[in-house]
Amino acid sequence: MTNCIVRVALVFVLTTALLPAAAFTNGSFETPVISGFDFTIVPTGWVKTDPTNSGLFLENYSAFSLPTAGGAGTQAYGFGGNGVTTGNLAQTFDTVAGGTYQVTFQYLIQQGLEFESLLAQALNGATVLGSDTEIFNNTAWVTKAFSFTATSSATTLRFSDNTGTALPGVGNGTNWALDAVTVTQTGGPTGGAVPEPSGFAMMGLTALAIARLRKRVSV
Numbered sequence: 047m048t049n050c051i052v053r054v055a056l057v058f059v060l061t062t063a064l065l066p067a068a069a070f071t072n073g074s075f076e077t078p079v080i081s082g083f084d085f086t087i088v089p090t091g092w093v094k095t096d097p098t099n100s101g102l103f104l105e106n107y108s109a110f111s112l113p114t115a116g117g118a119g120t121q122a123y124g125f126g127g128n129g130v131t132t133g134n135l136a137q138t139f140d141t142v143a144g145g146t147y148q149v150t151f152q153y154l155i156q157q158g159l160e161f162e163s164l165l166a167q168a169l170n171g172a173t174v175l176g177s178d179t180e181i182f183n184n185t186a187w188v189t190k191a192f193s194f195t196a197t198s199s200a201t202t203l204r205f206s207d208n209t210g211t212a213l214p215g216v217g218n219g220t221n222w223a224l225d226a227v228t229v230t231q232t233g234g235p236t237g238g239a240v241p242e243p244s245g246f247a248m249m250g251l252t253a254l255a256i257a258r259l260r261k262r263v264s265v
Contacts, residue, residue, distance in 0.1 A: 068138065068139050069139060070228075071090065071137075072089055072090045072091040073226065073227035074118040074119045074225060074227070075104060075119075075122055075123045075225065076118065076119040076120075078090060078104075080105075080121065082105070082108075082109045083103045083104065083106065083124065084105075085100055085103045087104045089104055089135075092136065094133065094134070094135050094136075095133055095135075096130075096133040097130075097133065098128070098130050098133075100130060101127050102123070102127070102130075102133045102207075103127050104121065104123055104124075105124045106121055108120070110124075110156040110223070112156065112223060113154075113187060116187040116223075116226060118226060122224060122225040123224045124221055124223050125162075125207040125221060126209060126217065126220065127221050131217060132207060133207050134204050134206035134207070135204070135205050136202055136203065136205070137203050138202040138203075139202075139229065141196035141198070141199060142196060142199070142234065142235045142236060143196055144196065144234045145195070145196050146196075146231070146232050147196060147201075147229055147230065147231050147232060148191055148192070148193050148229070148230050149168060149178075149191060149192055149227070150189060150227070150228045151205070151226060152187045152188060152225045152226040153182065153184075153188060153223065154182075154223055155184065155220050156185075158219045158220030158221070159183055160216055160218075161181055161182065161220075162182060162183065162207075162213075162217045162220055162222045163179065163182075163208040163211070163213050163217070164207065164222065165177065165178075165208040166192065166204070166205050166206075167203070167206070168192075168194035169201065169202040169203075170196070170197045170198050175194035175201065176193055177192065178190055181212060183220070187226075193232070195234070196234075
């Protein structure tokens, strides 16, 4: 009976150590829940870069009368507020080296009819694994996708307001919204992320403790 308990404990600990620590999350920007729009709130799981703190904002569809067919829920993320044409929103998540992934997302313009530009990138540090650039002025949601092959156990997905770079002097009077972001593995190796060094250390300590426990049981 004791040996059975030891085996169960070992399987539980090793499985826990191998579980991904940061799966991709909140691609529809539904948390936290807000009404209207807010420049200070960052969607759960994401990190924003906004030099003026007045260009990127979490929004409810009702704040800009957005069509409700854009994605899951009733919230989106806005870029280009107050004439700002810089800034980005990013999330780093677990991947499997050698695995292929597809990123899908939806976008439209709001408040104005000028053309906007966005840049979507999958990154391993500064290395671009896959990207998509769009120049657009659609007022209905449009879905786009691009693929990448992961080269490590973590990949960063970043959406940038590229209007000031792709279209200098154009788009200052318009802003745009992003929604329904998904990341799906489409091929290659599967399984959890490679354990961090601390995970390996924990596994070693666990094996040592269990070995000692087995010795005691056998006496």
